[in-house]
Amino acid sequence: MRTDIEAHPVPIGTIIADTRRWLERAVIGLNLCPFAKAPHAKGQIHYAVCTSAARPDLLAALRAELQALIALKAAERDTTLLMAPQGFDDFLDFNDLLDEADALLTELDLHGTLQIAPFHPRFQFAGTDEDDITNATNRSPYPTLHLIREESIDRAVAAFPEAETIYEANMATLQKLGEAGWAALDVSASAPGRSAS
Template sequence: MTTDDDDPIAATRRWLQRAVIGLNLCPFAKAVHVKDRIRYVVSAATTPDALLEELASELAWLAGIDAEVVDTTLLIHPQVLADFDDYNDFLDQADAAVDALGLEGEIQVASFHPDYRFAGSADDDPGNCTNRSPYPMLHLLREASVERAVAAFPDPDAIVERNIETMERLGVEEYWRLLEP
C-alpha cells in the first residue's frame, strides 16, 4: 500500500502502469494512457457532500471536453470515504449525480478502493485486488469509449475471469509490493 508521504497522483500513475496496464487487468487502459488522455484529479474533499460536489463538477467538465483531449478521469479522494462500506454506500449517490446531470448513457462511474471487496468475498480474497487502488477513487468513463473498446475485444467476458486468475497467482501481498515506490 502507499505511504503517508506518497503523492496520490504518483501512486495512482504507478498503479495504472504496474497493475492495470502491467498485469493487463484492463486491456483498454494502455491506449488512453499512451495518448495522455487520462485526467488525474486529487479531491480536497473531507466530507461525502464535498466529494459529491466535486464529482458533479468533474462530470460536467468531462462531458464538456472533447474525448480526443481527455477521455477519462480518475477522481482520487484520499481524505474521504477511507472506510470501504462508506465508500460503497456513496456509489449510489455518484450514480444519482450522473443521472441528475443528464449524463446517463454518456458517462459512468467505476469504483476503486484500497479495501475493495466484491459482495460475498472475504477481505483477503486475491480477486478483490482487481479493483484495489492505492487511494479511494472514482473513475469517470465515457460510455462511447467503453462500447468501442468492448466491441474491438474478442471476448470481453473473459477479462474478469483472467483477472481473477492473475490475482490468485500473484497473491494479495505481492500485489501491494508491486505498487511500492
C-alpha cells in the same frame, strides 16, 4: 478514527504519482484492463483530487469533473480518475456513495453517456473474504471514482469482443500472483515522507 493519511495529508502531486504508478504497474502491467493502455499512452487520462473529507465536497468535485469530462472531446480527455484520499477509509461507506453518484448522473442527464466505477484500497467483492487476493483487481492506492465514457467502452468492447472474459482472467492473474506478488508491485499509497517513483 483518523488514519495516517488523514493525520499527515499526502501532497496532491504524490497522490497523483501513486495513482499513476498503480495504473502502470497493476492495471496496465497485469493487463487487468486491456482498454487502459491506449488512453494512458496518449495522455487522455485526467487525474483529479478532492482533498476534503466531507461527502458533499466530494460530490461537488464529482459534479465538476463529470461536467468537465463531457465538455471535452475524448481525444483530449477520454477518462477521469477522481481520488479522495481523506475521510473515505471505510469501503462500504464509500461504496454507498455510488447511489448519490448515480443520482448525479441522472440529474445531469448523463446516463448512457458516462458511468462511474469505484476503486478503493479495501475494495471487497460481494461474497469474498476481505483478504481474498482477487479483491486486488479493484484495489487502488486511494478511494477513487473512475469516470468513463460509454462510447469509449463500446469502442473497446468492439475491439475486444470477448470482453466478458476479462473478469475471469483477472481473477486467475491475481490468484497466480498471490499476496507476495501483489505486495511486490508496490502500488499502495505513499506513506508520509515517501517519494513516489
